[in-house]
Amino acid sequence: MTGSQYQWARKSLSELVDFYYTKIRPAMQEDDYNPKHGRPSYEWLAANGFSGLSYTLREHHDLTVKEFFVDEVGLDDENPGGNNEESGYDWGVRSDETIEAIQTYLSTQRNRGELAPSTVVSRRSRLAEYARIYEQLHGPHNLTRNLNDIDERPVENDRCMEVFDVLKDRLSTDQSRLKYLGDVQQFYDHQVRFEGAKYNPLDGANDQFRWEIDTPDNKTVDADGMRAIYEAADSIDSQLLVLALGAWGLRPNEVASLSIDQFVLTDDADNRIVFEQRKNGPGEVALLFGVDVLNQRIVDLDGPNWDGYLFPSSRSSTGHIAPQTVNDRFKRLGEAAGVAVEGQTPTAKMGRRFWYTTYNDAVKQMMEGLEGIAADQGSASTEIVSQNYLSEAEKRRYRRESMRNELSGVFG
Template sequence: MNWSRKSLDELEAFYWETIAPAMDRDGMDPTRDVPTYAWLTERGWSGIAYALREKHGLTPREFFVEVVGLGDDDADEGYDWGVDDDRTVEAFESYLDMLESRRGLADSTLPTRRTHLARFARIYRDRYGSADLLSRLDDRDAEPDEIDRCLAVLDEFDAELATDGTKLKYLQTVRSFYEYLVDFRRARYNPVENAAKQFRWEQGQPDNRTMTADQVGDVYAVAADLEDRLLVLGLAGWGLRPNELASLRASQLVLTGDDPHIEFEERKNGPGTVALLYGVDAVAARIDALAADDDWNGALFPSSRAASGHIARETVNRRFKRLADEAGVTVDGEVPTAKLCRRFWYTAYQEAVDEMLAQLEGVAADQGSKSAGVVMSNYLSEERRRSFRRQAMRETLAGVFESADEPATVETQMPQ
């Protein structure tokens, strides 16, 4: 099953159609009990955790509680909005109470709305230093600027959410919230009233565009210096989001040992790591070059003009589009954006894993197992499964990036 291509609606439907009956057979209450990762793994559904985390920005528990609606009936009372602006939180809760009491909105849909609003507020806070969504809504003079601020938050949705359908649902929730504020005279205007006109989001027409391996290789090939090549590697070879790559620091990188990786203390889903399956020597060379400057601040993409000390997400997007344009690469007639690199990474990873499973079919047949997936789940440790998956992806990435350079091994290839 290709988990990464499923929307939240499809994953929720899979829960009720497939997971819930299995829980019932195991003596659990599928309307309240949250299945554990171990239980899901035992039944071959561990892939849902990866898809939720990387494609939808949710942990499995967040999905089961906030989207499916499982957990204690009193769980809503203790919901952690993740922002510290009391007026905004009160407005969110008042809006949701209205939906439940006056419009009769189904209880199962409230957690989804809550997730949408919380994510909007958190991104707003991260960009502007405060989650205060209300103060500027009383000032008509602030309206143009506030519209721009909200559109910038929606730009983050556009870059990070998987499909047009999901993006539209988030926008519909946020727009409805602001409409509520206007209707009840808590705001003089709705800053996202016409936001849909600014994006090419089409309901029922998911944007599944991605780049091919050849196209990524072509973009990489036109990168003239190590900085630009590292930019392409970070986006397409490591699967980083543009903002993560822009702010990457040398202190986050663990380049020695058998498991080179990037450490994130604060990522969209909390702390975590990203494996460096390719390009270790390239990033090491970049660090060596930057370290020659005594004033270097530790950022892999430093900027003396920015208060943050590093380039902005928009700069990453602009540089990537420039490289793609120079390479003559288009996707559906348009120059690709940086977010298509992340989609490429997921597609390539899934294809690499599928190819690896195909190679295990012979083992499955010899063991009398139903499929290679059963062999992976039942006969290999998690560490061994991870090793197989990473090696498959490592070989895929080598084929992409080494095709743009002279042949070299995965570990020794370094952009010139």
């Protein structure tokens, strides 16, 4: 049963207590979550379809989730099944309703958005700082208390903007200010879309502050430069390092910690690297080129004392080299090859950007290859052919073939 089918708003407080015993408690027990050891966490409630409880308690019974489970149901004020990192977090925020609203939002982001834990932690930190400043300026009030009253919007807009007046002075760069603004705006957007709020008090705030992010440094190694760097790599491990950046598009930290157990090698077109956690969550990277070098590296390292890292280090506590070492080695190869990017020695990040520019070129090549099909079908453009006539599997196959050809031209 979905949360919308529970008809939360129609339940009296006593009915919600009964609902705990008939629905929530059995679900906790089925999930090995012992009710005798404390109340369920916000994260668990959201993940199991009970997120609507928070809203109806707040709006119809003037209770927080914590107050409901502790005072009305009689559970201990502990949540052993929750996220340990969150349960021990020092919010520095006096309003339980604010903490609950942020927790519910972050749980949704974590479970539905599949965000990396580091991303969730960063967002929590910024939202907590915003809430602390809000309380310092306006008292220990719930951040969402006025969002159901459209008449309060002008005043609430001013309250929220005053918080960013403080943050503007505390933060040193527009980039940091915009990160805070973006995270808080998304929090309020969530309230509007999923929690019944009638407005976002920070809509249009960007226009007020006019903060700007500097144009990113997107310098990259071109195909000729990358070919020269690869040719300068005179060992299997250095060749693998260049391929991991330029042919696989990995980040320097991902290259440094590559382990044999991340690779799925099937001797066909589905070779890939599996990451349990990347910057934006779990993911996989297709291995379109360089499997022969990878296999040789495995042969070279294989032995009773090998722990599986492709770039091991006996001097490091992690067992593998550091991201800075990846950068240093790539720069040395660039210097040996006599390659420069706008007068600078190319860095590992520049090598990784080569993958993106090559991928864009490969997609263009793929679209050009569809021109014949478009003509045969009488279509106005290759975009129409791609969208309407090719399955996702076919488009992926065409992209990979085109990308493999591009990489072969550089590293082959």
